[in-house]
Amino acid sequence: MTRSCPPCTMFLSVPSPENRTYGSKILLSFNPHQSQTYMNKLSLVIQREYITRVRKRSFIILTLLMPLLMVGLSFLPLWLSTLNDGEVKQIAVIDQTGIYAPLLQSTDSYRFEIVGEKQQPDAAAKVGKELFAILQITGDLSENPNAVSLTSEKQSPQELQSLIRQTLREKVTQQRLDQLSQGGNVDEEAIAQVREILDNRPSVTIQTLRMGGDGSVSESSTELSTIIGMVFTILIYMFILMYGNMVMQAVLEEKKSRIVEVMVSSVKPVNLLIGKIVGIGLVGITQLAIWTLLAGGLFSLLSLFVVAPEQVASMSEGMGGMADLNAMGNMGGMELNGIMGSILSINWLEILLFFLLFFIGGYVLYASIFAMFASAVDSEEDTGQFLTPVTLLIMFAFFAGFYSVNNPDGPLAFWASMIPFSSPIVMMVRIPFGIPLWEKILSIVLLYGTFILISVFAAKIYRVGILMYGKKPSLKEMFKWVRYK
Amino acid sequence: MYLETKDVVKQYAHHLALNKVSITVPKGSVFGLLGPNGAGKTTLIRIITRITAPDSGEVIIEGRPSRAEDVYRIGYLPEERGLYKKMRVGEQAMYLAQLRGMTKQDAHRELMRWFRRFDIMSWYNRKVEELSKGMQQKVQFISTVIHNPDLLIFDEPFSGFDPVNADIVKNEMLRLKEEGKTIILSTHNMESVEALCDNIALIHKSEVVLQGRVFDIRKDHRPGIFRFRLYGNGFDLDHPSFTLLSKEPYHEFIDLRIRKAEGVSGNELARLIFDHYEVVSYDEELPTMHDVFIRTVT
Numbered sequence: 001m002t003r004s005c006p007p008c009t010m011f012l013s014v015p016s017p018e019n020r021t022y023g024s025k026i027l028l029s030f031n032p033h034q035s036q037t038y039m040n041k042l043s044l045v046i047q048r049e050y051i052t053r054v055r056k057r058s059f060i061i062l063t064l065l066m067p068l069l070m071v072g073l074s075f076l077p078l079w080l081s082t083l084n085d086g087e088v089k090q091i092a093v094i095d096q097t098g099i100y101a102p103l104l105q106s107t108d109s110y111r112f113e114i115v116g117e118k119q120q121p122d123a124a125a126k127v128g129k130e131l132f133a134i135l136q137i138t139g140d141l142s143e144n145p146n147a148v149s150l151t152s153e154k155q156s157p158q159e160l161q162s163l164i165r166q167t168l169r170e171k172v173t174q175q176r177l178d179q180l181s182q183g184g185n186v187d188e189e190a191i192a193q194v195r196e197i198l199d200n201r202p203s204v205t206i207q208t209l210r211m212g213g214d215g216s217v218s219e220s221s222t223e224l225s226t227i228i229g230m231v232f233t234i235l236i237y238m239f240i241l242m243y244g245n246m247v248m249q250a251v252l253e254e255k256k257s258r259i260v261e262v263m264v265s266s267v268k269p270v271n272l273l274i275g276k277i278v279g280i281g282l283v284g285i286t287q288l289a290i291w292t293l294l295a296g297g298l299f300s301l302l303s304l305f306v307v308a309p310e311q312v313a314s315m316s317e318g319m320g321g322m323a324d325l326n327a328m329g330n331m332g333g334m335e336l337n338g339i340m341g342s343i344l345s346i347n348w349l350e351i352l353l354f355f356l357l358f359f360i361g362g363y364v365l366y367a368s369i370f371a372m373f374a375s376a377v378d379s380e381e382d383t384g385q386f387l388t389p390v391t392l393l394i395m396f397a398f399f400a401g402f403y404s405v406n407n408p409d410g411p412l413a414f415w416a417s418m419i420p421f422s423s424p425i426v427m428m429v430r431i432p433f434g435i436p437l438w439e440k441i442l443s444i445v446l447l448y449g450t451f452i453l454i455s456v457f458a459a460k461i462y463r464v465g466i467l468m469y470g471k472k473p474s475l476k477e478m479f480k481w482v483r484y485k
Numbered sequence: 486m487y488l489e490t491k492d493v494v495k496q497y498a499h500h501l502a503l504n505k506v507s508i509t510v511p512k513g514s515v516f517g518l519l520g521p522n523g524a525g526k527t528t529l530i531r532i533i534t535r536i537t538a539p540d541s542g543e544v545i546i547e548g549r550p551s552r553a554e555d556v557y558r559i560g561y562l563p564e565e566r567g568l569y570k571k572m573r574v575g576e577q578a579m580y581l582a583q584l585r586g587m588t589k590q591d592a593h594r595e596l597m598r599w600f601r602r603f604d605i606m607s608w609y610n611r612k613v614e615e616l617s618k619g620m621q622q623k624v625q626f627i628s629t630v631i632h633n634p635d636l637l638i639f640d641e642p643f644s645g646f647d648p649v650n651a652d653i654v655k656n657e658m659l660r661l662k663e664e665g666k667t668i669i670l671s672t673h674n675m676e677s678v679e680a681l682c683d684n685i686a687l688i689h690k691s692e693v694v695l696q697g698r699v700f701d702i703r704k705d706h707r708p709g710i711f712r713f714r715l716y717g718n719g720f721d722l723d724h725p726s727f728t729l730l731s732k733e734p735y736h737e738f739i740d741l742r743i744r745k746a747e748g749v750s751g752n753e754l755a756r757l758i759f760d761h762y763e764v765v766s767y768d769e770e771l772p773t774m775h776d777v778f779i780r781t782v783t
Contacts, residue, residue, distance in 0.1 A: 044580065052569075258567030259567040261536070261565050262561075262625070263584070265556065266557075467531070
């Protein structure tokens with residue numbers, strides 16, 4: 001085919017027969033249907049950003065394996081701790097009083113061996129070899145509670161310490177009560193009752209209820225809310241950081257590969273930026289959707305097969321010790337049915353809806369900032385100076401979220417969930433506890449208002465930055481770019 | 486008149502990138518945009534392609550101010566050019582073509598044609614990162630012309646090409662010109678300016694310092710150097726109307742380069758030599774664009 005185009009018709013855009021469709025499209029773009037081509041280009045950019053990422057092998061693997069990995073990672077420590085059981089640790093007990101040593105019961109992991117006082121130097125020499133530790137009791141503990149020491153070469157495990165502490169504490173309690181009854185001033189029967197109370201430590205389960213605005217009272221589980229809040233906070237923190245970073249990488253990639261000028265000769269820089277942020281954001285939402293489906297599926301599978309209650313109990317005990325989350329430890333006490341019931345009673349739809357809203361807001365806010373700084377530099381190494389404050393901001397939000405869990409209605413939680421830079425992360429902690437609607441709406445309005453302002457500002461800097469190579473600009477110079485035509 | 490810029494001014498924070506730049510690019514010609522690095526060529530191109538806006542002045546296309554839709558009729562190959570490394574060649578070319586307003590079907594048909602023409606069909610499904618730099622340049626060239634634009638802007642199009650491929654591109658440009666396309670060529674390669682350009686503008690320190698037809702410019706910049714080939718084995722004429730630059734024996738001839746003094750015409754000089762020696766041939770040196778460039782900017 002000849003690509004001839006007689007000069008006379010050239011500027012009239014009269015289509016040659018071969019490219020009639022194309023020609024008519026140009027004509028179309030001259031009339032008021034401009035928005036059509038505008039949307040077209042934007043959707044092309046969004047499509048490319050989305051598709052090239054979603055079909056990456058790393059994305060598919062991460063998306064499918066992450067939930068399994070998470071479950072695996074929480075069970076791994078449990079499994080590892082059972083591994084350790086094989087080794088029996090010897091502890092030599094040197095008890096000058098002779099009262100306490102016989103009470104120490106050997107377990108699967110620890111074997112207590114009573115050793116005479118004279119053999120102490122012998123034993124000391126063996127510490128770190130056959131012996132794991134020496135427990136030395138030098139006096140009556142009911143009179144002098146500090147007269148006990150545990151010497152070992154390695155750090156002695158918490159488990160061992162609490163085992164010894166508990167045994168000794170029980171004996172000391174007995175001793176004190178004995179002393180009391182020997183004094184003869186107290187009724188024998190009363191002491192017997194006290195002993196019984198102490199033997200069967202009463203346990204109290206608090207039923208936490210929440211009063212709704214309409215006066216209705218609903219059951220709530222603080223423990224569960226804590227866990228859900230934490231999970232979603234970690235998730236949104238991870239998402240914002242991960243996908244914000246992805247936008248930064250994408251901007252840098254375009255700049256480094258020098259394609260950006262080719263692109264902006266046919267797409268407005270603003271559209272390129274919007275396309276990138278929307279496309280990558282959709283990747284995040286896709287991942288979230290897949291995870292939600294997987295989690296939902298996993299949960300229904302779990303509820304179908306009855307899990308032995310003691311298994312759940314031991315599982316949550318282990319997790320409690322591991323993460324030092326008291327709340328999780330307490331879960332062990334709950335009935336399995338209760339857990340299932342509580343999980344079902346949570347308003348998942350509401351949580352997921354707000355997660356989506358806060359993810360979009362937080363992601364766009366931070367992604368604009370990341371894109372703005374990435375556009376101004378030539379390579380990753382130069383981003384540090386600009387990004388450290390941003391990363392610190394996200395870290396602050398993360399820790400604020402962490403502490404808000406203890407007091408979800410406190411001033412830290414409230415203010416941090418209103419300030420747009422931390423609200424997406426902190427608000428996710430609070431929502432499972434149930435907070436007034438106006439707070440959520442205000443927080444979202446503030447967040448979205450801020451991201452609109454910031455992204456307009458970022459787009460102005462981006463537009464200039466992507467075409468600047470060479471010297472890294474200062475913040476002051478970047479602010480000057482905003483006024484460029 | 487296809488394209489002109491009128492008093493275009495662009496000010497950046499610390500320097501004036503363009504100071505009242507007016508150029509006129511006739512329709513269906515190749516226009517050379519020359520100038521040292523940092524003179525403002527790229528800024529001017531970015532204004533023509535509507536990537537940035539001028540602070541004042543305007544770009545006129547076919548006698549009216551340029552509009553947003555005009556970008557569909559411009560094909561621009563920037564100096565700083567690249568491709569998405571992780572994308573496949575065909576996919577990438579399709580993407581760029583669609584961004585320039587083509588429908589999927591048109592883009593695909595045209596791509597096939599160009600890929601066959603450049604004999605690179607086998608690259609269609611290869612990843613860009615697997616290609617050599619020269620191969621990538623070919624793909625970039627195709628992406629620039631695929632949408633059949635009326636105005637083509639090439640910024641250093643020959644860098645990175647081996648001589649064979651540089652010739653292919655050169656011929657493609659001449660063919661595009663024959664089809665009636667207007668081409669703006671920005672390059673430091675002065676030989677290609679002489680070979681391809683009809684008109685040029687030389688930008689120096691943000692201003693247009695020289696503009697016009699290549700031949701006229703070279704003619705106007707004649708340094709007044711004449712070459713004579715004489716019979717004989719000696720030349721010892723000394724006269725105030727010229728200075729001898731060089732004297733080389735060549736077989737039974739002598740080749741001279743002499744510069745005429747100011748106020749002396751070429752004819753007077755020739756007559757003087759003809760009077761004294763037997764002249765085989767003589768001509769006046771036309772400066773190369775390289776010489777004009779150097780003389781103008783230094």
